[in-house]
Amino acid sequence: MSENLAFVNETLGAQSHPGMTRIPGDAFRMGSEDFYPEEKPVHEVRVDGFWMDSREVTNHQFAEFVNATGYQTLAERPLNPADFPGAPPENLVPGSMLFQKSKGPVDLRNYVNWWAWVPGTSWKNPLGPFSSLEGLEQHPVVHVAYEDAEAYAHWAGKELPTEAEWEFAARGGLDEKKFTWGDEPLPNGKPMANSWQGEFPWQNLLLDGYEGTSPVGSFPPNGYGLYDMAGNVWEWTSDWFVARLADEVVHGCCGPAVNPRILSPDKSYDPAQSQFRIPRKVVKGGSHLCAPNYCLRYRPAARQPQMVDTSMNHIGFRCIARGVETG
Numbered sequence: 001m002s003e004n005l006a007f008v009n010e011t012l013g014a015q016s017h018p019g020m021t022r023i024p025g026d027a028f029r030m031g032s033e034d035f036y037p038e039e040k041p042v043h044e045v046r047v048d049g050f051w052m053d054s055r056e057v058t059n060h061q062f063a064e065f066v067n068a069t070g071y072q073t074l075a076e077r078p079l080n081p082a083d084f085p086g087a088p089p090e091n092l093v094p095g096s097m098l099f100q101k102s103k104g105p106v107d108l109r110n111y112v113n114w115w116a117w118v119p120g121t122s123w124k125n126p127l128g129p130f131s132s133l134e135g136l137e138q139h140p141v142v143h144v145a146y147e148d149a150e151a152y153a154h155w156a157g158k159e160l161p162t163e164a165e166w167e168f169a170a171r172g173g174l175d176e177k178k179f180t181w182g183d184e185p186l187p188n189g190k191p192m193a194n195s196w197q198g199e200f201p202w203q204n205l206l207l208d209g210y211e212g213t214s215p216v217g218s219f220p221p222n223g224y225g226l227y228d229m230a231g232n233v234w235e236w237t238s239d240w241f242v243a244r245l246a247d248e249v250v251h252g253c254c255g256p257a258v259n260p261r262i263l264s265p266d267k268s269y270d271p272a273q274s275q276f277r278i279p280r281k282v283v284k285g286g287s288h289l290c291a292p293n294y295c296l297r298y299r300p301a302a303r304q305p306q307m308v309d310t311s312m313n314h315i316g317f318r319c320i321a322r323g324v325e326t327g
Contacts, residue, residue: 017051017321021225023169025049027256029176030167031246032301039301042176043246044256045164052161052169053318055216055227056140056235057152059133062123065152074145075122075311083309085275095119096143097312098128099289102202108294114201115312123148126313127212138215140233140316146281146308149236149317158319162261163239163282163303165320170230170285170300172223179299180222180230185292193219193231193286195298200291212313213288230298231290233316234283234306240268241280241305268305280305287314 027046032039065071075096084092098118106113120129123143126136144152153160161169170180177183181192191197191208198205210218217227239262242248248267249260262268265279283306286298297304306315 019054020051020321021054023050023052023165023224023320026168028168028171030164030301032178032299034178035296035299036302038243038303040244041246043250045168045249045260046256046258047162047165047168048259048322050161050165051321051323052165052224052226053158053320054221054225056233056316056318057149058138058216059123059126059141060137062141062144062152063133063137065155069151069155071148071151071155073123073143073148073311074309075143076124083278091117091119093119094122096121097310099201099313101204104202105199106201108200121313122311136213139213140216140228142213142233142313142316143311144236144316145311146236146306148311150238152317153319156319158321160236160238160317161320162259163237163245163284164257164260166235166237166284167300169224169226170222172221172226172229174223177300181220191219193298194228194288195231195286196289196291198291200289200294210288229285229300231286232288233285233314234287234304235285236306236315236317237282237284239282240265241282241303242267245303270305270307276307278307278309280307282306283315289314 025048027044029042030045031042033042076094078094079092081092095118097115098121100114100116102114118128121143123141124133125131126142149160172180194208194210194214196204197207204211214232221227222229242262248262249257268279283304286302290298
């Protein structure tokens with residue numbers, strides 16, 4: 001392709017994908033050997049080019065979708081008792097999972113010490129039933145389950161990224177670096193993402209200036225011009241969770257996996273909660289609740305399973321678009 005034609009395609013692509021950034025296709029080293037078991041082993045992957053939202057989907061954008069379609073999120077619908085055997089009846093009402101800061105150190109092995117199911121909590125009432133979106137219009141939408149994110153993406157003419165696409169984009173051209181900005185957690189003492197500083201879940205030193213979510217784009221972008229690819233909120237991907245991704249996508253003699261996808265939910269169920277047959281998708285990027293003493297996951301390689309029917313106040317999403325001009 002000539003340089004002139006490439007420039008024309010790039011310009012037309014930007015016009016047809018407002019608010020998005022072009023991510024060039026390439027190979028990269030996916031995963032990490034240095035942190036959590038589910039990130040191992042490092043393996044080579046290649047992805048084709050695509051466009052990605054420069055920022056996480058905001059409350060304002062999600063409200064436009066709801067106003068246009070009348071869509072009701074999963075957190076706003078009553079629960080089916082058959083899906084939650086043994087759950088107290090008072091919990092089988094519309095609501096979502098809400099973080100509650102503890103008063104002091106707690107057992108970090110038990111998430112009920114800081115998470116609670118709160119009826120009346122939803123994307124419109126993100127901090128509980130009596131809260132609102134006032135002042136939060138440019139914050140990332142939260143309390144969206146997987147099907148909610150997928151519904152928005154379909155309405156917007158976009159898709160949710162695969163795990164490989166998301167991680168490649170998050171690295172911003174810095175292959176095998178720990179963070180989206182390099183290897184130092186606080187370069188020159190400066191927070192580069194909205195995360196938790198201090199002892200989770202009771203002491204947040206607020207070195208980054210935020211107790212909860214921050215307006216999208218509050219921190220410097222990565223090398224591809226993408227904001228908040230670390231911290232702020234976890235982001236849904238379209239891949240089902242498997243414990244060892246490389247085992248599913250690497251095929252010995254054939255070079256790097258190309259555009260790998262995990263399309264089957266069969267291995268995604270939580271073996272520790274066999275009573276719940278709810279499949280799990282991969283979420284990426286960490287959140288404002290990630291702290292070094294508990295969850296050092298505001299990194300490109302970090303990955304976590306999330307039940308598709310569960311919404312929380314630290315999970316959001318962004319979309320991608322694929323097309324001939326993404327090359």
